[in-house]
Every structure is written in C-alpha cells, then in structure tokens.
Amino acid sequence: MRKRRTSLLALPFTIYALIFIAAPLLLIVVYSFCVSPQNGVTLTLEHYKKFFDFSNPVYLQVLWRSIYIAVISTAICLLLGYPMAYILSKLRPGLRQVLSVLFVLPMWMNFLLRTYSWMSLLEKTGLINSFLEAINLPAFNIMYTQWAIVLGNVYNFLPFMILPIYNVLIKIDQSVIEAAQDLGADSMKVFGRVILPLSLGGVASGISMTFMPAVTTFVISKLLGGGQNALIGDLIEKQFKTTGNWGFGSAMSVIIMVLILLAMNFTSSYEKDREEGGQLL
Amino acid sequence: MEKELIRLDNIVMHFGGTEVLNCLNLHIRDREFLTMLGPSGCGKTTTLRIIGGFVTPSSGRVLFDGVDITELPPHKREVNTVFQKYALFTHLDVFENIAFGLRLRKVGDADCKRRVGEMLELVNLRGYDNRTVSSLSGGEQQRVAIARALVLHPKVLLLDEPLGALDLKLRKEMQLELKKIQQHLGITFVYVTHDQEEALTMSDTIVVMNRGEIQQIGSPTDIYNEPKNAFVADFIGESNIIDARMEKDYVVRFAGSRFECLDAGFTENEDIDVVVRPEDVDILSPGAGQLEGIVESSIFKGVHYEMIIRTRDFSFLVQSTDNQEIGREVSLLITPDAIHCMKKSPRPHGKEGGEEDA
Amino acid sequence: MKFFKRLSYVYSVLIFLFLYAPIVVLIVYSFNSEKSRAKWGGLTLDWYRALFSNSEIMRALSTTVTIALLSSVIAVVIGTMAAVGIYNMRRRSKMAVMSLAYLPMLNADIVTGVSLLLIFSALGLRLGYFTLLLAHVTFNIPYVILSVMPKLKQLDPNLYEAAQDLGAPPATAFFRVVMPEISPGIVTGFLLAFTMSIDDFVISFFTTGSGVSTLSIMIYSMARRGIKPEINALSAIMFIVVLSLLLIINLRSANDAKRSDSRPVSAGARASSR
Numbered sequence: 001m002r003k004r005r006t007s008l009l010a011l012p013f014t015i016y017a018l019i020f021i022a023a024p025l026l027l028i029v030v031y032s033f034c035v036s037p038q039n040g041v042t043l044t045l046e047h048y049k050k051f052f053d054f055s056n057p058v059y060l061q062v063l064w065r066s067i068y069i070a071v072i073s074t075a076i077c078l079l080l081g082y083p084m085a086y087i088l089s090k091l092r093p094g095l096r097q098v099l100s101v102l103f104v105l106p107m108w109m110n111f112l113l114r115t116y117s118w119m120s121l122l123e124k125t126g127l128i129n130s131f132l133e134a135i136n137l138p139a140f141n142i143m144y145t146q147w148a149i150v151l152g153n154v155y156n157f158l159p160f161m162i163l164p165i166y167n168v169l170i171k172i173d174q175s176v177i178e179a180a181q182d183l184g185a186d187s188m189k190v191f192g193r194v195i196l197p198l199s200l201g202g203v204a205s206g207i208s209m210t211f212m213p214a215v216t217t218f219v220i221s222k223l224l225g226g227g228q229n230a231l232i233g234d235l236i237e238k239q240f241k242t243t244g245n246w247g248f249g250s251a252m253s254v255i256i257m258v259l260i261l262l263a264m265n266f267t268s269s270y271e272k273d274r275e276e277g278g279q280l281l
Numbered sequence: 282m283e284k285e286l287i288r289l290d291n292i293v294m295h296f297g298g299t300e301v302l303n304c305l306n307l308h309i310r311d312r313e314f315l316t317m318l319g320p321s322g323c324g325k326t327t328t329l330r331i332i333g334g335f336v337t338p339s340s341g342r343v344l345f346d347g348v349d350i351t352e353l354p355p356h357k358r359e360v361n362t363v364f365q366k367y368a369l370f371t372h373l374d375v376f377e378n379i380a381f382g383l384r385l386r387k388v389g390d391a392d393c394k395r396r397v398g399e400m401l402e403l404v405n406l407r408g409y410d411n412r413t414v415s416s417l418s419g420g421e422q423q424r425v426a427i428a429r430a431l432v433l434h435p436k437v438l439l440l441d442e443p444l445g446a447l448d449l450k451l452r453k454e455m456q457l458e459l460k461k462i463q464q465h466l467g468i469t470f471v472y473v474t475h476d477q478e479e480a481l482t483m484s485d486t487i488v489v490m491n492r493g494e495i496q497q498i499g500s501p502t503d504i505y506n507e508p509k510n511a512f513v514a515d516f517i518g519e520s521n522i523i524d525a526r527m528e529k530d531y532v533v534r535f536a537g538s539r540f541e542c543l544d545a546g547f548t549e550n551e552d553i554d555v556v557v558r559p560e561d562v563d564i565l566s567p568g569a570g571q572l573e574g575i576v577e578s579s580i581f582k583g584v585h586y587e588m589i590i591r592t593r594d595f596s597f598l599v600q601s602t603d604n605q606e607i608g609r610e611v612s613l614l615i616t617p618d619a620i621h622c623m624k625k626s627p628r629p630h631g632k633e634g635g636e637e638d639a
Numbered sequence: 640m641k642f643f644k645r646l647s648y649v650y651s652v653l654i655f656l657f658l659y660a661p662i663v664v665l666i667v668y669s670f671n672s673e674k675s676r677a678k679w680g681g682l683t684l685d686w687y688r689a690l691f692s693n694s695e696i697m698r699a700l701s702t703t704v705t706i707a708l709l710s711s712v713i714a715v716v717i718g719t720m721a722a723v724g725i726y727n728m729r730r731r732s733k734m735a736v737m738s739l740a741y742l743p744m745l746n747a748d749i750v751t752g753v754s755l756l757l758i759f760s761a762l763g764l765r766l767g768y769f770t771l772l773l774a775h776v777t778f779n780i781p782y783v784i785l786s787v788m789p790k791l792k793q794l795d796p797n798l799y800e801a802a803q804d805l806g807a808p809p810a811t812a813f814f815r816v817v818m819p820e821i822s823p824g825i826v827t828g829f830l831l832a833f834t835m836s837i838d839d840f841v842i843s844f845f846t847t848g849s850g851v852s853t854l855s856i857m858i859y860s861m862a863r864r865g866i867k868p869e870i871n872a873l874s875a876i877m878f879i880v881v882l883s884l885l886l887i888i889n890l891r892s893a894n895d896a897k898r899s900d901s902r903p904v905s906a907g908a909r910a911s912s913r
Contacts, residue, residue: 010724010736013717013780017739020777024754025742027761084654087647099651101889106658108834108881112858113874116866117661120668127664155657175368178335181355182362183382183433189356193381197372216747219840223862233749240753240845250757253750260747 028257031250047251059235063255066231069146070215073153074161077210078203080154081161085202088162089169100166107159115152115223122148122224144226152220153210160209168202169195204267212260232256283311286436286469287332292341294327294493301327302338303493309437309471314463316472316480319490320516325473326365328490329439332471333362346436360437361430365445367422369414375401375425376410382433400428403462420451427462437469444479456482477517481505489513510623514556521562521597525555525622533622536595538571540615544622554623559587559600561619570612572597576605662878669871686872693869696857700873702768703853707836710775714832717776718783719825723817725784726791743778744785751778752845759846766848774846775839779832786828790821823891830888834881 035042051059088099106114121127122143129139142148172195180194218233225231232252239249287309294302302324309315317325330336331343334355343351350358361382370378377384379397388396401407404424414422423443430438440459444452460483463470474480480487481501489496489504489512497509508514511522525535530545535555547553567573574592586604590597590611597613605611669687673680690696725736743751755777759770794817802812840855847856858870 006727007724007729007732009720010728013721013724013740013784014736016717016777016780017736020755020758020773021739021742024758025746025750027757028750028754031757080654083647083650087651090647097889101885102655103658105882105885106662108838108885109662109878110838110855110858110874112840112855112862113665113870113877114661116858116862117665119862120664121661155661158654158658173366173368175364175366176370178333178355179362179364179368179370179429180381181335182333182358182360183429184356184385186354186356189385193385194370194372198370200372212747216749218749219859236749236753237844240756246757249753253753256747257750260745264745 025257028250028253031247032254033251034247036247044247047248050248051251051255059252062230062235063232065146065229066215066233067259069149069153069231070211073150073157073214074207074211076150076154077158077161078207081158081206082165082203085162085165085169088166096170100163103159103162107156111156112219112223115156115220118148118152118155119143119223122151143224144228146225146229148224149217149221149229149231152224153214153217156220157210157213160213161206164205164209165199165202168199172198208264208267211263215259216256283313285309286311286346287471288342288344289328289331290342290344292328292331292338292343294324294331294336295339301493302331305341305493305495307488307495307498309469310486311436312467312469313485314460314470314472314483315486315488316474316484317488317490318474318477318480318516319496320475322492323490324493325475325488325490326441329362329441329471329473332437333360333439334358359435360439361433361435362439362441363423363426363430363443365441365443367426369422369425369429371414373414374410375406375412375414375417378414378425379429379432381429386433396432397428400432403431403465404428405458419446420455423447423455427459431462431466435468437471438463440470440472442474443472444474444476452479459483481517489516491516508556508621508623511554511556511625514554514621514623519559519598519600521557521559521595523555523557523595525553527551527553527622531617533620536572536597537593540571540620541617542620542622543617544620547622547624552625554625556621556623557597557615557619559598560585561615562590562597562599563614563616564588564590564599564601564603564605565612565614567610567612570614572613572615574611574613576607576609576611579604579607662874665871666875666878668868669875671868671871674868686868687876690869690872693867696854696867696869696873699852699854699857702771702851703837703855706768706772706775706853707833710772710779710836711829711832713772713776714779714783715825715829718780718828718832719787719821721780722784722787722791722821723813726788737784740781740784742781744781748839748841749845752842755842756845766846768847768851771843771847771851771853774842775836778839778842779836782831782835783825783828786831787821787824790824794820827888827891830884834884 030041032047033043033045035044035046051063054060088096088103091099119126122140123129124139124141124143126143129141132138132140142151176194176198177190180190185193215231216233218231218237221229221231221234232255236249236252236256239245239252285308289305289307292302292305293300305324305328307328317328319325327336331338334350334353334357337352341351342349345359370381373381376397379400380393383393383396397410398407401409404427406421406424406428409417409421409425414425417425423446426443443459444455447455456479459470459472472480472483481504484501486498487501487504488498491512497504497513499507504513504517508517508520514520515522523535525533527533527544527547527550528539529549530547531542533540533542533544533553533555542555563570572592574590574597577589577591577596579586579588581604582600585600585602588599588601588605590599590605590613592613599613670682670684671679672683672685721736721740725733725740728736752774755770755774756766759766759773764770764773798816798820799812802816803809807815838855839853840859843853843856844859847853852860854873858866861867861870
C-alpha cells in the first residue's frame with residue numbers, strides 16, 4: 001500500500017514526459033504524413049515519395065553520404081579508440097583516474113568552439129598549413145571536403161568510443177585473465193580469446209554512441225564541410241529553419257529515427273549479452 | 282609414498298615493503314592431496330600463485346619434476362588452477378569454457394567433444410553443454426571450473442579456497458566429491474583453505490602456515506594429536522593453552538599444580554605452553570582428581586556438552602557427554618598422554634574458523 | 640615488453656595532442672593582440688576586457704547560465720521525485736516509465752529538438768526563453784534519474800523501515816534517512832544536467848525564438864563569418880570552469896567509491912544472493 005503511494009511521486013514526471021517526450025515524437029510521425037501540417041491534417045505519402053524518389057535521388061544521395069561518412073568516422077574512432085582504452089585500462093588505478101578525467105575534459109568544452117577551432121587549424125592559411133610550409137612540406141587541404149567532416153566527427157566523438165570500452169575493460173576480472181593463462185593462452189591469445197570478446201559490449205555501445213551523433217550532425221558538416229557536402233541533418237535543419245516544410249522535415253526525422261533504431265538493434269544484442277554476463281560476480 | 286613432484290626452495294616473497302613469505306621450503310609428492318591451511322594473510326594463496334606461475338618469487342626456486350620452472354609463464358606450466366571465484370568465461374557457454382584449453386592446444390572437434398563429455402560426466406553436469414555460465418548456480422559454476430582445469434589432464438591441480446562461496450551443506454558434499462575425483466584421477470591436488478575442518482576431512486598432508494612461515498607439516502591425525510606449537514593447537518580444533526613451566530623431564534607445572542607428562546628434552550624450569558584438548562579432560566567428583574573447580578557454564582552442542590570449569594588459576598574448556606550443573610564443584614583429571622608440552626610461540630591472531638562463514 | 644610500453648606511451652601522447660590541440664589554439668588566440676587569427680601580434684589581455692563590455696556576449700552568457708541553473712534545479716526536483724517513485728513501482732510500470740525517461744538520451748538531439756519545436760507550436764507557445772527552458776528541463780531530467788537511481792538501488796531496503804520503526808513518520812523518514820544516502824547521486828545529477836545544458840546547441844537551436852540566444856547559438860551564427868576574439872577569451876574562461884567542475888565531480892565519485900569499498904557486508908550479501 002505504502003509503496004503504491006510513494007510511486008505517485010513519479011506522477012509529475014510522467015505527465016511532463018507524456019507531454020514533452022512522448023507526444024512530440026508522435027507529432028513527428030503524424031506530421032510526416034501531412035500535406036502541410038501547419039494548416040490542418042490531410043494525410044499523404046508525398047514526403048516519403050519525394051525522399052525515396054529513385055528517378056531523382058538527391059535526397060537518397062544525401063542519406064547515403066551521411067551513412068557513409070558516419071560509418072567511416074565510427075570505424076576510425078574504433079581503430080583509434082580501442083587501443084587507447086586498452087592502454088588506459090592497464091594503468092595503475094590512480095593514474096587511470098586522472099587520465100580518464102583528461103579524456104572527458106575536451107568533451108565538456110563547448111562543442112561549437114572546438115569545431116570552430118578546427119577551422120583555424122585546417123584553413124588554407126591555417127596553423128597546420130603554416131607549419132607544413134615552414135618545414136617545406138606540401139599543404140594539407142581537406143577543409144570543406146568530406147574528410148574535414150570525418151575529422152570533425154572523429155574529434156568530437158572519439159571520447160564516446162573510448163569511455164564505454166574502457167569501462168568494460170577495467171571491469172574484466174584479473175582472475176579470468178589468469179585462468180586463460182593457466183589453461184595455456186599466451187598474451188596474444190588471452191587478448192583474442194578472452195579480453196576482446198568480453199569487451200564487445202563496450203565496443204557495441206561505443207559504436208552506437210559515435211554513429212548516432214555522426215549520422216545526424218548538421219553543425220560539423222556546415223562548419224567544416226562547406227555547402228557542397230550537406231548531410232541529412234542539414235536537410236532537416238533547413239526544412240524547419242528556412243524552407244518551412246515541416247512535413248518533409250518530419251518525414252526525414254522519422255527516417256533518421258528508423259535508421260538509429262536499426263543501428264541500435266544491431267548493437268544492443270551484444271550489450272544485453274554482456275549485461276547478463278556482467279552480473280556473474 | 283610416491284616420489285617428489287614439486288619442490289619449493291627457499292622461497293621469499295615481498296610485496297612492496299611487506300614480507301609475505303619468509304624462506305619457505307616445501308615439497309609436494311605425486312598423487313597426494315596437500316592442503317595449505319592458515320588464517321588470511323598467512324601466505325598460503327601466494328604460495329599457490331607461485332606454483333601456478335602468476336607471481337614470481339622475490340628469491341628462491343620452484344622445481345617441477347626436478348626442472349626449474351621459477352621463470353616459466355603460467356601458460357607453459359603443467360599445472361591448472363581452480364580459482365577462488367571460479368573465473369569462468371562469461372562470453373562462452375559451459376562446453377566452450379571446458380574446451381577452452383583444448384582449443385588452444387588445437388585438439389580436434391571429435392576429441393574435444395569426447396573429453397569435455399568425460400569431464401561433464403565426472404563433475405555430474407551431463408547435459409549442461411550449451412547452458413550459459415551465468416545461468417548456473419554457485420555449485421554448478423564451481424563444477425565447471427573444476428572440469429575446465431581437469432580436462433587438460435594436469436599433473437597437479439591447484440585449488441584456491443574453491444568452496445568458500447558455497448553454503449555449508451554444499452561445501453560438505455563438494456569436499457567428499459573433490460576427494461573422490463582426486464583419488465579417481467590419481468593426480469596431485471594442492472588445496473588452499475582457512476577452514477580447518479575442510480583440511481582435516483580431505484587431506485593426506487596438511488601444511489599449517491602463519492605469517493609467511495610454515496608452522497607444521499603432517500598428516501591430519503599428526504597435526505591434530507601432536508600439534509608442534511600453540512598456534513597449530515589453537516588453529517586446529519579447540520584447545521586449552523596454558524602457560525607452564527617444565528620442572529624437569531616428564532614433570533610439568535601449570536594451573537597451580539604439578540603434572541606428569543610424556544615429554545622430555547626441555548631445559549629445566551623452561552617456560553613453555555601446554556596444550557590440553559577439551560575432550561581429554563575428565564570430570565570427577567570433588568577430591569577425586571588433580572584440580573578442584575566450579576562449573577561456570579555449560580552449553581549443549583549436539584553430541585556433547587561444552588563446559589567452562591574455573592579452577593584457582595585457569596578456566597578450562599571441557600567437552601563431555603555428561604552434563605554438569607552450573608555452580609557444582611568438580612574435580613578435573615588430566616592424564617599424562619593428554620598433556621602436550623611445546624615451546625613458546627606466537628598465538629594466532631583473529632582465528633578464522635568455519636563457523637564465521639557458515 | 641618495453642617496446643610495447645614505449646609505443647603505448649607515444650600513442651597516448653598523440654591522442655592527447657589531437658584532443659587538446661584545438662583547445663590550446665583557442666586559449667592561445669585569446670591572448671593574441673591581432674584580430675585576425677592568421678597573424679600573431681603579441682600578447683594582450685584586451686579581449687578579456689572587451690569580453691565583459693560586449694553586451695551581446697554578456698546577454699548570451701547570462702541566458703546560458705540562468706537557463707542551465709533553472710533547468711537543472713527543476714530537473715533535480717522532478718527527477719529525484721520521479722526516481723523515488725519509479726523505484727517503488729511494480730515491474731511493468733517501472734519499465735514503461737523508465738523507457739520513457741531514457742528516450743531523449745537515446746534519441747538523436749536533432750530529432751528531440753525538432754519534436755519539441757512541433758509540440759511548442761502545436762500548444763501555441765511562442766518560441767523564446769520559456770520554451771528554451773522547457774526543452775532543457777526535458778533533456779535534463781533523464782540525467783538526474785540516471786544518477787539517483789543507482790543510489791536508490793544501493794540503499795539498504797531496511798533503512799527506511801528502521802527509521803519508521805524508531806518512530807519517524809514516512810516523510811521524516813525519507814528526509815532524515817533516505818535523502819542523505821542518495822544526496823551524492825542528486826548532486827552528481829545536478830552537475831551533469833548543468834553541464835549538459837551549458838553544452839547544448841542542437842536542441843536549443845530549434846526551441847529558441849528570435850532575440851534569445853545561448854552562447855552556443857551565438858557562436859554558431861558567428862562561426863561562418865569569423866568569430867570575435869572575445870569568444871576566444873570566453874572559451875579560455877569556460878575551460879577553467881569546466882575543469883574545476885569535473886574535478887569536483889570526480890573527487891565526489893572517488894569518495895563514493897571509497898565509501899562503498901568500506902561496506903564489504905553489503906557487497907558480500909549481493910554476491911551470495913545470486
């Protein structure tokens with residue numbers, strides 16, 4: 001009886017969440033099927049047809065580019081991040097604590113400022129090129145290309161890859177590693193057969209935590225990618241901020257949500273496994 | 282007895298500034314069930330980890346079948362370990378956990394299947410092949426850990442307090458089962474525990490350790506009946522440990538009286554410890570024994586009563602099947618063969634018995 | 640082995656360089672007397688002085704800070720109540736409300752931002768300070784719940800009952816016994832919400848109206864035509880603030896860890912219960 005009454009404490013939040021979390025998402029779905037949602041409800045598939053128009057695949061190309069850039073960025077994050085997480089996890093606890101704070105630190109610095117700072121580093125006359133010029137090396141011009149977006153993504157989301165992997169790695173019981181050695185595994189095999197499989201849960205959450213912001217970003221593409229490399233995020237932003245075609249913008253938001261759901265479905269099977277396993281002592 | 286298989290030679294172990302093992306010498310024979318027994322921090326687990334190869338001693342040598350293996354990494358040693366908290370691989374099912382070592386040795390699928398099957402049979406887990414380890418109970422996980430270590434047919438199995446996490450009943454069952462497995466396979470078990478009862482039940486040889494030093498090595502009956510010092514006496518079973526003075530050979534004085542005993546070879550008037558087991562004290566009617574006392578308390582323990590009887594200088598713990606009323610005057614008789622005289626030695630601090638864990 | 644150690648050292652240094660280079664650049668430029676970022680004109684503190692007399696930046700700063708403070712406080716109140724309520728729910732409703740709470744964390748910011756824009760316009764709210772605040776409260780609450788929930792789970796279930804057994808009425812029992820135990824989680828939740836709010840751009844971008852800008856929004860609108868050097872000065876100051884905030888949070892969690900270490904009994908109970 002008393003428990004029930006205490007659970008009423010969640011009521012204000014539940015109401016708030018229904019209005020500002022559940023209803024808005026529902027609205028997106030409804031709007032995506034409306035002709036011009038600002039002026040009443042007339043159902044249509046027009047927006048989705050426009051997006052998936054194979055005879056004029058401009059939007060599909062943008063979607064493809066977004067996925068392509070996000071996949072590459074995520075892969076680079078994984079390749080750079082896993083070794084870093086592994087190195088961190090092997091340090092003694094005190095140093096480990098300090099260094100992991102240092103990794104989080106840039107992440108909490110205003111992300112627009114950091115991205116903007118890359119502009120001054122990457123520009124034709126920027127710091128990197130001045131430096132390269134000074135030591136007589138050819139200039140490095142990736143500003144306003146897809147690679148600049150990849151770099152911005154990797155820079156901004158690398159900590160999202162490192163931290164979950166690191167968190168899983170430090171939880172692996174030392175005795176499990178000893179058990180593998182005891183059964184005949186040398187250090188390569190200990191890594192390949194025990195540490196790596198046990199850390200896949202962290203890899204999975206790292207992938208979803210980097211892929212999602214990378215595939216939906218519009219800031220990084222706008223600042224570093226210039227005009228020619230618009231991503232799906234840029235398209236959505238444009239519908240709501242300039243064109244005013246909310247129906248089409250909603251439809252693309254739904255498409256992005258489906259994409260994310262698919263990606264999470266792919267990774268969460270791993271994460272669930274690990275959660276179960278993690279309970280074992 | 283069988284030939285010597287493992288020899289630890291002058292092993293010294295420091296961790297940071299603290300000395301964990303102080304010049305340890307021990308040999309382990311083929312096919313014996315050897316238990317290292319002692320309170321936590323006595324160095325027993327470190328000794329086991331040195332044999333397993335997980336730590337390298339600061340100095341000293343480890344010989345296996347006459348070969349120096351001190352620097353050999355664990356994956357090249359012919360011993361396998363059952364870890365305290367099992368250390369099962371949560372990403373693998375029961376079958377693959379047990380097959381782990383076989384896979385590393387590139388054993389073929391058919392062979393693998395057969396040997397894992399044998400092991401599952403041995404530990405009574407037939408049909409568990411495809412279960413996830415996290416779905417198993419503590420006892421079942423324990424069995425998987427044992428099977429995983431035994432499937433490689435090691436010459437020696439190391440067990441680090443493997444039953445500590447199980448409840449009392451399960452622990453008793455597993456004690457018998459482990460002993461059976463050891464005899465069936467005919468291999469050496471090196472077993473670490475702080476539970477004296479466990480040690481007495483299973484072992485061929487018990488090594489009692491305290492503060493990084495071996496206190497006594499012997500069979501369970503030797504250790505129980507002839508403890509070498511007060512530490513061993515107190516750690517194994519219950520005892521009365523009494524300050525005494527050896528007046529001359531075969532005569533010892535304690536608790537305000539003079540007693541005959543069977544020990545000789547001390548210097549005259551040397552201060553010693555006398556150990557008397559509670560079940561070795563006889564209670565007689567007043568005046569009939571050597572020491573007069575009063576029954577202070579009496580607790581029924583199932584098979585016997587445990588009484589505290591206060592004499593002039595010492596309160597004795599006495600076990601007897603006959604109850605005595607509290608407050609009654611009695612007389613105690615301690616026969617010469619019940620008196621164990623031993624050199625003074627440090628007493629155990631914070632004795633760990635099975636009771637706390639049960 | 641030694642080679643591997645050296646390699647990992649070099650690797651860590653390179654990664655750190657990569658992560659910190661842009662931040663160092665910002666901070667260094669904040670002392671550059673030349674207005675253009677292409678040239679170095681010598682050390683100056685002018686931009687720090689100019690920063691505080693720039694009313695546009697100061698207005699954005701005060702919007703950012705007040706929105707962050709207000710939204711975190713509201714989120715802490717609603718979120719803590721929610722956590723306690725959810726904790727006492729039955730399994731099924733618990734699952735339902737929890738997944739509702741985590742939606743904004745799992746969803747892409749751009750979708751959350753757009754969806755809030757839709758609901759605000761559907762409700763006839765004019766975009767501005769108030770809608771910005773509502774939006775921040777919405778994405779902050781989950782972080783509070785997420786921080787308080789584990790503390791509730793660690794709580795000895797008999798604690799609350801013991802307080803009542805000793806004569807405390809339910810509310811007193813809660814405030815005198817449960818609150819102190821979960822307060823580290825509440826503080827962590829507050830700090831997390833605060834920093835999330837400060838750092839947010841995407842959601843604010845969609846939910847604010849004309850005339851109301853946070854720092855992020857202002858920087859975004861400046862970025863393409865060139866950022867004023869005052870912003871560099873501001874970023875240097877913010878870096879110091881974030882650094883100290885992070886230190887506080889980490890000292891807290893380090894203390895927490897120590898405290899839970901000193902409770903072997905409850906840890907043992909957990910291990911044996913499975």
